[in-house]
Amino acid sequence: MNSNEENIILPEPTLRRLPWYLAYVEILRAQGIETISSTQISRALSVDASQIAKDLSFLNVKGKTRIGYEVCSLVDALSDFLGFSRCHKAYVIGCGSLGKALIRDSGLSNYGLEIVAGFDVNDAVVARTDLGVPIYQMERIYEVMSENPASIGIITVPPECAQECADLAISSGIRAIWNFSPYRVKVAEGVVMANTSIYAHLALIFNRLDALENRHKF
Amino acid sequence: MNSNEENIILPEPTLRRLPWYLAYVEILRAQGIETISSTQISRALSVDASQIAKDLSFLNVKGKTRIGYEVCSLVDALSDFLGFSRCHKAYVIGCGSLGKALIRDSGLSNYGLEIVAGFDVNDAVVARTDLGVPIYQMERIYEVMSENPASIGIITVPPECAQECADLAISSGIRAIWNFSPYRVKVAEGVVMANTSIYAHLALIFNRLDALENRHKF
Numbered sequence: 001m002n003s004n005e006e007n008i009i010l011p012e013p014t015l016r017r018l019p020w021y022l023a024y025v026e027i028l029r030a031q032g033i034e035t036i037s038s039t040q041i042s043r044a045l046s047v048d049a050s051q052i053a054k055d056l057s058f059l060n061v062k063g064k065t066r067i068g069y070e071v072c073s074l075v076d077a078l079s080d081f082l083g084f085s086r087c088h089k090a091y092v093i094g095c096g097s098l099g100k101a102l103i104r105d106s107g108l109s110n111y112g113l114e115i116v117a118g119f120d121v122n123d124a125v126v127a128r129t130d131l132g133v134p135i136y137q138m139e140r141i142y143e144v145m146s147e148n149p150a151s152i153g154i155i156t157v158p159p160e161c162a163q164e165c166a167d168l169a170i171s172s173g174i175r176a177i178w179n180f181s182p183y184r185v186k187v188a189e190g191v192v193m194a195n196t197s198i199y200a201h202l203a204l205i206f207n208r209l210d211a212l213e214n215r216h217k218f
Numbered sequence: 219m220n221s222n223e224e225n226i227i228l229p230e231p232t233l234r235r236l237p238w239y240l241a242y243v244e245i246l247r248a249q250g251i252e253t254i255s256s257t258q259i260s261r262a263l264s265v266d267a268s269q270i271a272k273d274l275s276f277l278n279v280k281g282k283t284r285i286g287y288e289v290c291s292l293v294d295a296l297s298d299f300l301g302f303s304r305c306h307k308a309y310v311i312g313c314g315s316l317g318k319a320l321i322r323d324s325g326l327s328n329y330g331l332e333i334v335a336g337f338d339v340n341d342a343v344v345a346r347t348d349l350g351v352p353i354y355q356m357e358r359i360y361e362v363m364s365e366n367p368a369s370i371g372i373i374t375v376p377p378e379c380a381q382e383c384a385d386l387a388i389s390s391g392i393r394a395i396w397n398f399s400p401y402r403v404k405v406a407e408g409v410v411m412a413n414t415s416i417y418a419h420l421a422l423i424f425n426r427l428d429a430l431e432n433r434h435k436f
Binding site for chain 1: 226227228230233234236237238240241242244245248263264265300301302304306314315316318319322324325326329330331369370377378393394396399400402404408410412413414415416417418419420421422423424426427428429430
């Protein structure tokens with residue numbers, strides 16, 4: 001029984017910070033460190049200590065005065081709470097270079113994401129048997145859903161197909177869309193939507209680099 | 219001469235939206251559509267029309283009353299402005315599954331990112347010649363920087379090495395860190411920092427899915 005089962009919709013900034021804490025305490029655990037205070041986490045990650053205490057208050061884990069949190073319990077509590085220790089099945093829709101990369105990225109399964117199938121419109125890709133999961137023609141998604149269901153659809157198709165593929169995935173039973181395409185996919189209420197905006201991050205980096213360069217010119 | 223050369227530090231929300239507009243007008247261009255109004259973009263992307271006009275006002279592109287923007291000019295202006303039509307050299311630091319995936323992802327070069335080298339600590343990975351770019355031992359970064367310099371360091375190492383690798387990259391001359399690791403990497407002022415928080419997005423998806431499921435239970 002973990003706190004997520006109590007149906008807490010966490011604020012996005014908290015969900016952004018909790019994985020930082022997890023990554024940090026996992027390192028401490030590997031180093032054999034047994035306890036950590038929110039002040040120490042604060043110094044290491046440059047997050048306000050009171051913010052850390054507030055974020056961690058969502059979890060069923062309590063720090064002790066002048067000792068802090070037990071590292072091992074905190075790793076387990078964070079990992080459970082974030083859903084990383086349960087298996088969530090996903091389809092990759094669009095097996096181009098990024099889609100294939102995500103299928104091959106063994107790291108994701110350590111964080112609770114199990115990719116069970118890929119979909120593509122290209123026969124040459126569909127014929128591949130070396131990716132570790134079966135790749136199907138896009139229109140077979142209904143059939144695959146009844147045999148090997150998944151709840152998450154990872155959209156890695158070209159932007160002009162992103163909305164159509166998301167709609168098809170949702171109509172087959174997918175309940176969360178993780179969009180890696182630069183197209184702004186829209187979903188009905190009740191469908192979970194997350195965007196990983198690689199291109200927006202590139203734009204940010206280029207813009208800030210240009211500003212730096214121009215600053216150096218004058 | 220483009221607007222970035224005038225040294226505008228764009229707000230992050232604008233930098234998140236501009237790639238949506240670009241992806242959308244690229245689709246229109248492929249369909250042979252010649253003009254588009256901000257009202258039409260607004261309907262397609264569910265972004266307020268006045269927000270779109272405001273975002274586009276950063277660019278040297280003007281819409282015409284009752285006609286709107288010329289699609290081809292808007293594609294070029296957005297692509298230029300976002301830096302996607304210039305080449306920015308990058309190193310991938312950590313050539314595990316995600317790092318290799320980014321090296322292989324030919325899509326990134328269409329957006330102005332040219333990965334020119336990879337770095338790793340694993341001899342078996344360093345020996346590989348099939349990835350399209352040379353892979354070097356991490357400590358050779360100074361030498362590689364003088365022969366084939368890059369400004370962006372893409373961090374795809376395990377969390378416990380992320381800070382150390384970023385520090386090394388910066389000391390070799392890297393001026394922007396694109397961090398894909400769940401560790402919260404810190405950089406000095408004057409170094410550009412962007413996080414692509416895959417794990418935070420996973421946590422968001424899992425949390426919202428759990429909330430949906432619990433809602434359906436009652």
